[in-house]
Amino acid sequence: MGIIERIKEIEAEMARTQKNKATEYHLGQLKAKIAKLRTQLLEPPKGSSGGGEGFEVTKFGHGRVALIGFPSVGKSTLLTMLTGTHSEAASYEFTTLTCIPGIIHYNDTKIQLLDLPGIIEGASEGKGRGRQVIAVAKSSDLVLMVLDASKSEGHRQILTKELEAVGLRLNKRPPQIYFKKKKTGGISFNSTLPLTHVDEKLCYQILHEYKIHNAEVLFREDATVDDLIDVIEGNRKYIKCVYVYNKIDVIGIDDVDKLAQQPNSVVISCNLKLNLDRLLTKMWEEMGLVRIYTKPQGQQPDFTDPVVLSADRGGCTVEDFCNHIHRSLIKDVKYVLVWGTSARHYPQHCGLGHVLQDEDVVQIVKKKEKEDGGRGRFKSHSTAPARISDREKKAPLKT
Ligand SMILES: Nc1nc2c(ncn2[C@@H]2O[C@H](COP(=O)(O)OP(=O)(O)OP(=O)(O)O)[C@@H](O)[C@H]2O)c(=O)[nH]1
Ligand SMILES: [K+]
Numbered sequence: 001m002g003i004i005e006r007i008k009e010i011e012a013e014m015a016r017t018q019k020n021k022a023t024e025y026h027l028g029q030l031k032a033k034i035a036k037l038r039t040q041l042l043e044p045p046k047g048s049s050g051g052g053e054g055f056e057v058t059k060f061g062h063g064r065v066a067l068i069g070f071p072s073v074g075k076s077t078l079l080t081m082l083t084g085t086h087s088e089a090a091s092y093e094f095t096t097l098t099c100i101p102g103i104i105h106y107n108d109t110k111i112q113l114l115d116l117p118g119i120i121e122g123a124s125e126g127k128g129r130g131r132q133v134i135a136v137a138k139s140s141d142l143v144l145m146v147l148d149a150s151k152s153e154g155h156r157q158i159l160t161k162e163l164e165a166v167g168l169r170l171n172k173r174p175p176q177i178y179f180k181k182k183k184t185g186g187i188s189f190n191s192t193l194p195l196t197h198v199d200e201k202l203c204y205q206i207l208h209e210y211k212i213h214n215a216e217v218l219f220r221e222d223a224t225v226d227d228l229i230d231v232i233e234g235n236r237k238y239i240k241c242v243y244v245y246n247k248i249d250v251i252g253i254d255d256v257d258k259l260a261q262q263p264n265s266v267v268i269s270c271n272l273k274l275n276l277d278r279l280l281t282k283m284w285e286e287m288g289l290v291r292i293y294t295k296p297q298g299q300q301p302d303f304t305d306p307v308v309l310s311a312d313r314g315g316c317t318v319e320d321f322c323n324h325i326h327r328s329l330i331k332d333v334k335y336v337l338v339w340g341t342s343a344r345h346y347p348q349h350c351g352l353g354h355v356l357q358d359e360d361v362v363q364i365v366k367k368k369e370k371e372d373g374g375r376g377r378f379k380s381h382s383t384a385p386a387r388i389s390d391r392e393k394k395a396p397l398k399t
């Protein structure tokens with residue numbers, strides 16, 4: 001029997017099994033069995049060199065956003081509208097057969113937007129180009145799940161399930177469970193609070209299913225069996241997702257209202273160019289990008305060319321900022337001067353650990369500033385016309 005058939009069989013058994021206290025251990029075990037099989041399904045076939053031909057698209061810009069959705073929901077139309085890069089759109093399904101990258105210029109940052117083939121139910125099992133599409137989704141910083149506002153609301157759940165089946169977790173944070181395999185000592189099970197979903201016996205059974213007999217497990221929240229399995233599997237990818245309901249031009253205003261109230265959702269119409277600004281704002285907020293403007297001593301900052309950091313990827317400290325400019329810079333830095341929302345007063349003298357915020361202005365003061373004679377990266381940097389921000393009008397940047 002193939003892996004997919006075995007998954008189907010266990011799912012059927014789970015559906016048949018009544019949920020109660022007496023069956024919860026058995027159900028937990030079945031969940032672990034399915035998780036193991038799904039992981040197996042994702043492994044490249046034996047004898048092959050890797051995952052087969054994927055969509056090789058080089059990362060570009062300050063972040064990557066993937067358009068995921070069923071066929072003909074308007075993904076390509078949206079890519080064309082937001083990036084100006086043409087991607088063929090038509091009324092028939094599977095118009096797009098590969099990955100098409102475009103660039104969104106927004107708030108002085110560049111975001112790579114990827115148009116992809118439509119995926120269908122069963123994509124996680126390899127139907128259509130599901131695997132390749134999902135691999136791209138996994139490589140992204142944000143997923144825009146594009147939905148047809150006029151179609152069944154169930155589509156959102158079906159797609160979410162497909163993505164979950166391959167280890168993607170949308171708008172979730174990793175479970176607060178400490179888990180460490182050991183060589184000896186048996187299993188130590190602890191929690192910092194009362195648990196209502198998992199007890200010691202259930203945890204043992206799940207670990208047993210994974211043939212783990214020595215480990216330390218500490219629950220720091222009232223997590224579920226699924227959370228525990230995610231932590232043991234360890235290969236889950238936590239990604240933010242915005243649900244984009246397109247084609248609101250073909251439904252009534254009451255239905256539009258209902259969809260707009262769904263969590264993390266934006267309603268749009270590509271045809272009527274409705275709400276695309278809102279979509280861009282939401283997308284940008286969710287990416288959590290932090291723009292830092294460098295200020296050469298005695299000059300205004302260059303407000304056209306920020307260093308872009310991210311709390312999720314790489315971090316936003318002064319040290320991250322310095323490393324972003326040049327790996328070897330850090331050893332020369334004495335301290336930095338910071339203007340902006342992260343500063344308590346202007347300018348604030350900050351060390352490497354200081355956490356910067358969006359639109360902060362930073363001036364680097366080097367250890368050997370004098371001997372350097374002002375020839376460093378920051379002295380010669382840019383004479384581009386400065387954009388005068390509101391904040392700056394209030395507090396001119398002297399130094
Ligand atoms: N009414 C309406 N139709 C739209 C809208 N946006 C796109 N469409 C139409 O929907 C159809 C499918 O659009 P595509 O952009 O090809 O959809 P897709 O999701 O890229 O489709 P595949 O590549 O086949 O998966 C086209 O006929 C578009 O003109 C919209 O806002 N309103
Ligand atoms: K289409």
Ligand SMILES: [Mg+2]
Nearest residue numbers: 075076095096
């Ligand atoms: Mg398309």
